[in-house]
Amino acid sequence: MTPPRTTQRADARRNRERLIATAAEAFASGQPISLDAIAKRAGVGSGTLYRHFPTREDLVEEVYRDQLRPLREDAQALLATQRPAEALHAWTRRFAEWAGERRGICEALVAMSASGRFGRGPVCDEVQRILETILEAGAQAGELRSDVDPVDVGGILAGVLSVAGAPEQRAQLDRMLTVVVDGLRQR
Amino acid sequence: MTPPRTTQRADARRNRERLIATAAEAFASGQPISLDAIAKRAGVGSGTLYRHFPTREDLVEEVYRDQLRPLREDAQALLATQRPAEALHAWTRRFAEWAGERRGICEALVAMSASGRFGRGPVCDEVQRILETILEAGAQAGELRSDVDPVDVGGILAGVLSVAGAPEQRAQLDRMLTVVVDGLRQR
DNA sequence: CACTGAACCGGAGAGCTCCCCGCTTCATTC
DNA sequence: GAATGAAGCGGGGAGCTCTCCGGTTCAGTG
Numbered sequence: 083m084t085p086p087r088t089t090q091r092a093d094a095r096r097n098r099e100r101l102i103a104t105a106a107e108a109f110a111s112g113q114p115i116s117l118d119a120i121a122k123r124a125g126v127g128s129g130t131l132y133r134h135f136p137t138r139e140d141l142v143e144e145v146y147r148d149q150l151r152p153l154r155e156d157a158q159a160l161l162a163t164q165r166p167a168e169a170l171h172a173w174t175r176r177f178a179e180w181a182g183e184r185r186g187i188c189e190a191l192v193a194m195s196a197s198g199r200f201g202r203g204p205v206c207d208e209v210q211r212i213l214e215t216i217l218e219a220g221a222q223a224g225e226l227r228s229d230v231d232p233v234d235v236g237g238i239l240a241g242v243l244s245v246a247g248a249p250e251q252r253a254q255l256d257r258m259l260t261v262v263v264d265g266l267r268q269r
Numbered sequence: 270m271t272p273p274r275t276t277q278r279a280d281a282r283r284n285r286e287r288l289i290a291t292a293a294e295a296f297a298s299g300q301p302i303s304l305d306a307i308a309k310r311a312g313v314g315s316g317t318l319y320r321h322f323p324t325r326e327d328l329v330e331e332v333y334r335d336q337l338r339p340l341r342e343d344a345q346a347l348l349a350t351q352r353p354a355e356a357l358h359a360w361t362r363r364f365a366e367w368a369g370e371r372r373g374i375c376e377a378l379v380a381m382s383a384s385g386r387f388g389r390g391p392v393c394d395e396v397q398r399i400l401e402t403i404l405e406a407g408a409q410a411g412e413l414r415s416d417v418d419p420v421d422v423g424g425i426l427a428g429v430l431s432v433a434g435a436p437e438q439r440a441q442l443d444r445m446l447t448v449v450v451d452g453l454r455q456r
Numbered sequence: 457c458a459c460t461g462a463a464c465c466g467g468a469g470a471g472c473t474c475c476c477c478g479c480t481t482c483a484t485t486c
Numbered sequence: 487g488a489a490t491g492a493a494g495c496g497g498g499g500a501g502c503t504c505t506c507c508g509g510t511t512c513a514g515t516g
Contacts, residue, residue, distance in 0.1 A: 091463060091512055116502055127466030132504060192379070195432035234444050241428030241445075245382035257421050265452025278482055278493060303472055314496030319474060 098134045100124045106145045109185045117141070139190040143203035146184055150208045153180055157212045166220030171263045173216060174239060177209070178255055181243055188247040191240035200240065201233055210236050217266075227268050238262055285321050287311045293332045296372050304328070326377040330390035333371055337395045340367055344399045353407030358450045360403060361426060364396070365442055368430055375434040378427035387427065388420055397423050404453075414455050425449055 104124040108115045117138060121131040135141040156176050160169035181187040187205075194200045201210050213232040220226025242262060246255040291311040295302045304325060308318040322328035343363050347356035368374040374392070381387045388397050400419040407413025429449060433442040 089513095093512070094464060097465085117504085118502070121466095128503085129466055129505080129507095130464080133464080136504090138503090192431055196435070198435075198438065200432075230448060231444065234441060234448070237432045237441065238425075238429060238445050238448065241430075241432040242425060243428075244379055244431055245387075245424045245428040247383070248385075251385065254421060254424065257418065258425050261417060261421070261425065261452040262449065263452070264456065265448040265450070267456075269451065276483095280482070281494060284495085304474085305472070308496090315474080316476085316496050317494080320494080323474090325473085 094134075097124070097126050097130055101126060101131055101134060101141070102144050105141055109142075109145055112185060114185070137193070138186070139194050139199075140203070142186045142190040143205045146187060147204040147208075149184070150205060153177060154208065154212055157216060161216060161219055165225060166216060166223050167225040167263065167267055170216050170220060170226065170266065171259065173212070174259050174263065175256065177239065178243060178247065178259070182247055182249055188240070188243045191236075192244040195237045195240050200237060206236065209239075220266075220268075224268055226266050230266060235266065281321075284311070284313050284317055288313060288318055288321060288328070289331050292328055296329075296332055299372065301372070324380070325373070326380050326386075327390070329373045329377040330392045333374060334391040334395075336371070337392060340364060341395065341399055344403060348403065348406055352412060353403060353410050354412040354450065354454055357403050357407060357413065357453065358446065360399070361446050361450065362443065364426065365430060365434065365446070369434055369436055375427070375430045379431040382424050382427050387424060393423065396426075407453075408455075411455055413453050417453060422453065 101120065101124050105120050108120055108123070117131060118128045120141075121128045124131075131141075135144065153176065157169070157173050160172050160176075163169075164172070181191070191200070191206065194203065194206060200206050210232045213235050217226055217228075217230065217232060217235065221228035239262070242255065242258050246258060288307065288311050292307050295307055295310070304318060305315045307328075308315045311318075318328075322331065340360075340363065344356070344360050347359050347363075350356075351359070368378070378387070378393065381390065381393060387393050397419045400422050404413055404415075404417065404419060404422065408415035426449070429442065429445050433445060
């Protein structure tokens with residue numbers, strides 16, 4: 083009798099959650115930390131970590147998925163108070179700030195984009211949905227071009243962030259974002 | 270008597286050149302190769318490699334510095350036959366193609382941008398100069414904005430390439446480049 | 457409860473990047 | 487051509503990522 087496992091085993095779930103909690107704590111501390119160190123600190127073998135999270139990005143995504151709400155709320159507030167193009171510009175800066183405070187997010191976004199997995203995880207997914215909302219509002223208002231895919235916009239943002247995501251590159255990043263947002267305006 | 274070394278020792282120069290030649294050959298083969306393997310293949314210790322080229326990017330830059338001439342010639346030909354904005358668009362695609370054929374270039378560009386060293390090596394340097402030429406022509410023609418720094422444009426290009434530099438992402442890359450170039454037009 | 461086999465675990469190990477430091481080699485001087 | 491000391495060498499090793507697989511544990515069954 084081989085009961086075809088229908089649900090996750092309890093120890094597996096426990097380990098997974100312990101890993102996420104440990105990683106969240108470690109990332110929040112700001113100190114760089116290796117994946118093996120996270121596994122050890124969680125009291126788990128490295129094999130277990132990699133089975134649950136095949137790539138570093140998977141772990142990063144899981145850790146930050148709950149911290150996205152403010153970003154969406156920002157988007158709605160911005161759309162309510164300014165014109166869509168300005169809202170987009172402001173939101174991209176907000177997003178850059180958010181990502182800058184979270185170790186590993188930029189790198190993860192780029193790695194996912196480059197490997198064609200952008201938009202498959204919870205964070206990318208939500209970012210794309212937010213972008214879609216803003217872009218649609220802008221298209222309706224005739225301010226933003228309507229022929230552009232939120233996935234592409236997310237990719238551009240990820241790329242720009244990977245290049246100039248550090249806090250001390252803030253000025254450069256702002257200049258780049260201006261160019262990108264202008265490229266998204268209706269001509 | 271300690272003669273303050275004025276010129277590089279002959280063995281150092283020899284090793285350096287051997288490393289570049291070996292790396293060029295290895296990169297051109299398309300096979301991924303580790304730096305230690307390059308060192309071994311060049312008949313040199315890994316310490317020697319890392320002393321000459323502290324980061325992978327330094328080696329990559331050195332290997333490709335001589336392969337830049339076509340890119341500049343492309344830029345001049347494009348500027349001669351079409352309007353600056355179109356020339357810019359065409360050149361960015363040319364550049365993407367060039368980078369796509371050269372293993373490690375995209376990664377190196379991004380790594381250099383992210384660490385604030387973009388524009389310090391021969392490749393970045395030349396790319397920036399080319400961009401400057403095109404941007405200036407565009408500004409004079411009133412087609413491209415004049416308030417933008419070639420360094421920033423190079424950074425955006427590097428970022429976009431890092432996200433969608435693979436050959437199979439060509440369509441996505443083209444869409445992204447359209448947005449970026451539009452953002453560089455005079456409004 | 458005893459049993460069973462799929463699911464899961466963990467740690468050894470391979471391969472990579474990069475640093476460190478004792479030893480060797482070169483260019484120079486006399 | 488011998489002596490000298492700075493420049494340069496190279497390999498061992500630390501730390502990281504990620505895989506593999508023998509052993510263990512869990513959750514159903516009778």
